[in-house]
Amino acid sequence: SYVLTQPPSVSVAPGQTARITCGxxxxxxxxxxxxxxxxxxxxxxxxxxDSDRPSGIPERFSGSNSGxxxxxTISRVExxxxxxxxxxxxxxxxxxxxxxxxxxxVTVL
Amino acid sequence: xxxLVQSGAEVKKPGASVKVxxxxxxxxxxxxxxxxxxxxxxxGLEWMGWMNPNSGNTGYAQKFQGRVTMTRxxxxxxxxxxxxxxxxxxxxVYYCARGRDGYILGWGQGTLVTVSS
Numbered sequence: 001s002y003v004l005t006q007p008p009s010v011s012v013a014p015g016q017t018a019r020i021t022c023g024x025x026x027x028x029x030x031x032x033x034x035x036x037x038x039x040x041x042x043x044x045x046x047x048x049x050d051s052d053r054p055s056g057i058p059e060r061f062s063g064s065n066s067g068x069x070x071x072x073t074i075s076r077v078e079x080x081x082x083x084x085x086x087x088x089x090x091x092x093x094x095x096x097x098x099x100x101x102x103x104x105x106v107t108v109l
Numbered sequence: 110x111x112x113l114v115q116s117g118a119e120v121k122k123p124g125a126s127v128k129v130x131x132x133x134x135x136x137x138x139x140x141x142x143x144x145x146x147x148x149x150x151x152x153g154l155e156w157m158g159w160m161n162p163n164s165g166n167t168g169y170a171q172k173f174q175g176r177v178t179m180t181r182x183x184x185x186x187x188x189x190x191x192x193x194x195x196x197x198x199x200x201x202v203y204y205c206a207r208g209r210d211g212y213i214l215g216w217g218q219g220t221l222v223t224v225s226s
Contacts, residue, residue, distance in 0.1 A: 031211060031212075032211075033212040035154075042216035042217065048212050049210075049212075054214075086154055086213070088154075088212065088213075089211075090211030091153075095170065096119060096156060096170045096172075097159075097168070098144060098208075098211075100146075100154040100156065104155055
C-alpha cells in the first residue's frame with residue numbers, strides 16, 4: 001500500500017516559517033491534504049488539493065506538491081500553531097484509499 | 110452549523126463488541142461519505158473504512174475486514190460503526206468524519222473505546 005513519510009518533529013521560533021514535508025512515491029501526481037490536530041481535539045483540515053485553504057484557515061498556511069515531496073508551509077508562526085500535522089492522499093488503487101502520513105509535531109520555541 | 114456528534118466513551122472486555130454512533134446535522138446527511146478513523150494514544154491516524162449514507166455501500170480497510178460493520182439510519186441522520194472481537198490493541202479514540210473528493214471536511218469529537226479485562 002501507499003506510504004507517506006513525515007519528519008517526527010519540527011521546531012520553529014515565533015514569527016519564523018515552518019516547513020513540514022510529506023514524502024511519497026510520485027506524490028506530485030496525487031492531491032495532498034493536510035490536517036492540524038491539537039492535543040485532545042479532533043483534526044482540522046487546513047489545506048486541501050495541494051494548496052487550497054478551507055474558509056477560516058489563515059493565509060499563513062500554504063501548500064505545494066511536486067515530484068516525491070509535498071510541503072505544508074506555515075508563515076509567521078504563532079504559539080497557537082503548535083500541534084500535530086498530518087498529510088493525506090487518496091489512493092484509488094488501494095483497498096485502503098485514505099492514506100495518512102506518519103504525523104509531524106510542530107513545536108513553537 | 111455542520112456538526113458530527115458521537116456517542117460517549119465505552120469500556121469493553123476483550124472479545125466483546127462496541128457500537129459507536131455519529132449524528133450529523135447542518136447538512137444533507139446523504140450527500141457526503143462517512144469515514145471512520147481511529148487513533149491510539151500518542152499514535153497517528155488510522156483509516157478504518159467508509160460508508161455512502163445514500164446507498165449504504167461500504168468499504169473497509171483489509172485490516173478490519175470481518176470485524177467492522179458500518180451502517181446508517183437516514184431517518185435520523187446517524188451513522189454507526191460496530192467493531193467486534195475487541196482486543197487491547199483496539200483501545201483508541203474513534204472518529205467519524207465527513208468526506209468527499211478524497212479528503213475529510215469535518216470530524217466528530219471522537220469516542221474513546223477502552224478494551225480492558
